[in-house]
Amino acid sequence: MIQVRTVYQVKFGKIDQAVELFTRLPNIVEPDARRAMHYHLLSDMSGPMYTLVEELMIPSLRDWETTRDRLFSRPEFAEWFKGFQLFVEDGRNEFYTIEGECEDWSRPGVVVVREAYHALKWQIRPAVGLLQRYGALMLDSGVGRRPRISTDASGPMFQAVIEIETDGLSEWENHRRTLYKRPEFQVWFVQLANAVDAGSHEFYRVEA
Numbered sequence: 682m683i684q685v686r687t688v689y690q691v692k693f694g695k696i697d698q699a700v701e702l703f704t705r706l707p708n709i710v711e712p713d714a715r716r717a718m719h720y721h722l723l724s725d726m727s728g729p730m731y732t733l734v735e736e737l738m739i740p741s742l743r744d745w746e747t748t749r750d751r752l753f754s755r756p757e758f759a760e761w762f763k764g765f766q767l768f769v770e771d772g773r774n775e776f777y778t779i780e781g782e783c784e785d786w787s788r789p790g791v792v793v794v795r796e797a798y799h800a801l802k803w804q805i806r807p808a809v810g811l812l813q814r815y816g817a818l819m820l821d822s823g824v825g826r827r828p829r830i831s832t833d834a835s836g837p838m839f840q841a842v843i844e845i846e847t848d849g850l851s852e853w854e855n856h857r858r859t860l861y862k863r864p865e866f867q868v869w870f871v872q873l874a875n876a877v878d879a880g881s882h883e884f885y886r887v888e889a
Contacts (some may be wrong), residue, residue, distance in 0.1 A: 682779040684738050684831050685745055689772040691731040696724060699733050699768040702761070704889045706735075709757045714748040719785055723793060723885035726850070733769075734885060738783050742776070742834075777831035777842065780809050784827040786887045791846045794825065794853060795883040800839040804876045805832060808841040811873050818869065819845055822860040824853060841877070850884065 691699045700722060707720050719738035725731070739745045752758050786793060800808040809830060816828030825845035833840035847853040860866050 682738055682740055682783050683742055683745060683834065684736065684777040684779055684783075686775040686777065687735040687737070687772055688775065689733045689735070690729065690770045691733050692768055692770050693731055695768045696731050696733065698764075700724065700888045702764045702768060703733065703735060706761065709755060709761060710748065710752055711755075714744075714751065717744065718748070719783065720889075721786055721887060722889040724888050726792065726884035726886055728883055733888075738779065775836060776834040778834050780830040780832060781813065783829055786827065786846050789887050789889055791887050792849055792853065793844055793846050793885045793887060795842060795844045795885065797840060797842045797881050797883070798873075798877040799837070799879040800841050800877050801875075802839060805839050805841060808839075808873075808876045811869065811876055812841055812843045814869055815873075816843055816845065818860060818863070818866055819857075822856055822863065824856040824860055846887070 689699070703722050707715055710718075717740060719736075721736040723734040723736065725733075737745070739748065798808060798812070809832060812830050816830065819825050819828060825847040828843055828845040831842045831844075847856075
């Protein structure tokens, strides 16, 4: 399965209007295409202000292209796009391959923690295995739910990403500190340090 992340820079102070606009977008997609995809909308809790992320999980890039082209040709999209021009300044597409299971986020309002790692050259498969283990450790320690692993299909090579949801930043931070004290985590971290050389955290709120 492919994840297409479209990251939008919304005009300053227009995030609520943009969220309302994008929550209407799936209703324009034809029903057969809508059933084959997972769609989520996230807003920034860190990084550049007024960032909106559209997450689309779909079976393949071919399906994405077909769905996009059919959407663009619909009269309803032309009307929707008038609002897009009012609220969005810029954007970019990012493509990832989902590694293993892909669950929907449970509900609007939860926080998604996105950890992106740069694997050492040709260490992407070991890094994926380590992130799968990390997801299991976080589940076991109550840090978060529904971990999702993905790898780069565009952009810089050797990128491995884990995303996981939690009810709030304080809960995530408190449980994470407990996780750090576990011997299993400390062994895991030594292994991770031998497979990656950089990483970053991003925090988002699920809007839809």
